[in-house]
Amino acid sequence: MIAISDQPFILRLAAVLLILAGAVLCLRPCPVLASKGLLDEVIALDLGLQGYTIGNKLTPEQEKIAAAHQEDDAHAGTIKFVDGNLHVVVDDKTRRVLALYKREEGAGKKELKAMVAALMDRFDAPTVMAHDKIIYWAFNRHGAITEEDFAKAKKVNQVPRLGIIATVKLNSDLEIMPETKQNGKQTGTNGEEDLQKQTGVIYFIITSDPLVREFLSAQDHK
Numbered sequence: 001m002i003a004i005s006d007q008p009f010i011l012r013l014a015a016v017l018l019i020l021a022g023a024v025l026c027l028r029p030c031p032v033l034a035s036k037g038l039l040d041e042v043i044a045l046d047l048g049l050q051g052y053t054i055g056n057k058l059t060p061e062q063e064k065i066a067a068a069h070q071e072d073d074a075h076a077g078t079i080k081f082v083d084g085n086l087h088v089v090v091d092d093k094t095r096r097v098l099a100l101y102k103r104e105e106g107a108g109k110k111e112l113k114a115m116v117a118a119l120m121d122r123f124d125a126p127t128v129m130a131h132d133k134i135i136y137w138a139f140n141r142h143g144a145i146t147e148e149d150f151a152k153a154k155k156v157n158q159v160p161r162l163g164i165i166a167t168v169k170l171n172s173d174l175e176i177m178p179e180t181k182q183n184g185k186q187t188g189t190n191g192e193e194d195l196q197k198q199t200g201v202i203y204f205i206i207t208s209d210p211l212v213r214e215f216l217s218a219q220d221h222k
Contacts, residue, residue: 038165038210038211038214039055039096039211041141041165042054042055042165042166042208042210042211043055043056044141045139045141045143045165045166047123047139047166047168047206047208048097048100048206049086049100049122049206050083050084050086052083052086052088052097052100053097054097054098054099054100054166054206054207054208054211055096055097055208055211056096056097057094057095057096057097058090058095058096058097062083062088063095065081065083066079066081066088066090069081069082069083071087074089075089076219077091077092077093077215077218077219078090078091078092078098078215079092085102085104086100086101086102087100087101087102087103088100089101091215093218096211098207098208098211098212098215099205099206099207099212100205100206100207101203101204101205101206102115102203102204103201103202103203104201104202104203105201106199106200106201107174107199107200107201107202108174108197108198108199109174109198111202112172112174112176112202115170115202115204116135116170116176119135119137119168119170119204123137123144123168124137124144125146125147126147127144127145127146127147127150128147128150128151129176129177132175132176132177133171133172133173133174133175133176134169134170134171134172134176135169135170135176136167136168136169136170137167137168137169138150138162138164138166138167139164139165139166139167140162140163140164140165141163141165145162145164149162150162164209165208165209165210166206166207166208166209167206167207167208167209168204168205168206169204169205170202170203170204171202171203171204172200172201172202172203173200173201173202174198174199174200174202
């Protein structure tokens with residue numbers, strides 16, 4: 001995996017998603033102009049979980065779940081609800097899904113491995129890892145962007161030309177790929193046990209920044 005310099009998430013986007021108690025660090029995708037076909041392109045990527053897909057409208061059954069399990073801290077113009085342990089953010093007017101996320105506090109290595117494995121099973125190999133605690137899957141209208149293609153684009157400062165329109169982002173307080181060494185020295189049995197006992201916050205979010213920007217723009221022009 002290649003490392004990248006993460007950047008602060010767009011403040012207004014973070015406000016819309018309302019998911020993180022701490023600072024959010026993420027791969028900031030290139031600017032993608034909203035177009036008539038953007039929604040169809042995002043939907044075609046089929047990015048989602050538990051029957052929810054970014055860009056799709058809620059089904060009648062999902063509307064019932066939304067009504068029964070609505071959360072109070074939704075941003076103006078959105079509804080936010082939970083289905084099991086999956087949080088769903090929806091444009092209140094269009095009923096289209098803007099973001100999906102899961103967050104676990106006090107999680108250990110077992111929970112982290114399970115989350116990473118589930119995401120890799122659903123979205124295949126990630127595009128990039130940063131600082132051993134952040135993983136990104138990036139997508140353009142053609143599908144998933146490979147680690148190799150991202151590395152080549154980054155090397156020549158051409159990441160914007162990749163045309164990223166959606167991302168899956170995982171962030172962990174714990175190292176995703178724990179080292180067998182600490183401070184340059186091989187850890188002993190006690191060191192391994194200490195690593196296994198560590199806990200922290202782990203979360204992931206699935207979203208399309210361009211679609212969220214469209215939503216914010218529509219809110220501004222009301």
